Amino acid sequence: MALKSTSDRSARKPAPDSTRRSEKSRRAIFDAALALVGEVGYPKTTIEGIAARAGVGKQTIYRWWPSKAAVLLDAFLDLGVQSAREAGQEAYELPDTGDLAADLKLVLRATVDELLDPMFEIPARALAAEGVVNEPLGVEFVAKLLEPQLQLYVKRLRSAQGKGELRPGIDPRVALELFVSPLAQRWLQRTGPISYAYTDTLVDYALHGLAPRR
Template sequence: MVKQSAPDTARRSEKSRRAIYDAALALVGEVGYPKTTIEGIAARAGVGKQTIYRWWSSKADVLLEAFLDLSGQAGEGREQYVIPDTGDLAADLKGVLRATVDELRDPRFETPSRALAAEGLVNEELGREFVAKLLEPSLQLYVQRLRSAQDAGAVRPDIDPRIALELFVSPLAQRWLQHTGPISYAYTDTLVDYALYGLAPR
């Protein structure tokens, strides 16, 4: 009996954690961040409030971790992920941006993402958490890929990768957040071409 209790407990814990993730993301999409509460998440997940507070200190922590998990970037997976380096910078950037387009157009991701992004604009603390825990780790992947391109001579050595990545990441984010136009593979491919090759005749 002793040998069985640990795995059973682990399975119950993982099942509860998954239910909490799903409940948090569903609620923030349905009612928005301000109206999402720990009580509401607990009730929807079928767990007690104390179960949530045992693992997280606030609803922001719950939502951000659920969001990271949804993005496939939680834990070891996020640490190990890198943008591929095939030696073709344009192709590598286009590939990862196409994957981003797929994610942004996925309703499971889009609804809670918009809710959190919108709240982050008016809730300074949540905005900082959103940037630190979700956005910045992803941006650092672009920094690493651009630095490897600099080492290979494909990007000027004087370029600041952290600024350069904004040439293609920021327009995509703005278009998606503000609904200023469709997001597509063709759009992100064009962003990469403009960013890498400029606007002047070649």
């Protein structure tokens, strides 16, 4: 009877949740990849190191990603999602208060904070550099990370056009590069410090031009 009772209890025990186990492993891999890049740099980060740090086998990582660059990209994208959720933002939008200059300055100041935060800066810089020599990764980096963010600026600039704050004939996708591209270049190439004062000036120059105001 005891054996039968034990068997009955085992039969009633629910099977392990493979989905939960996979999510736990994925989270551990992301955390390990970001931690290693911060500690030893991108060149010294390896799949073997990520696997050991995450407590999983290499085959688990290769089942989901073809390379350490792909792991890091997904980990970085997930980091952004997690940060947004912690801030209570399921879907991020640029503010639209009716004051375009103030809204752009606010968003770019937040971008400065992010670019100066080692948690974001180190993996972002590694991915940007790798994307230059690894074309598939570069294309994916732009498609999954950069372009969605740039489209938020496009949406905000189009809203400003509709309210008469900008000339109707300008291309918002080109216009946003007047303040986004200089910031990215200065940050990537370390040609000068990035600060609130710098991004505020970029917005003023982009919106008001360089000619004397009448």
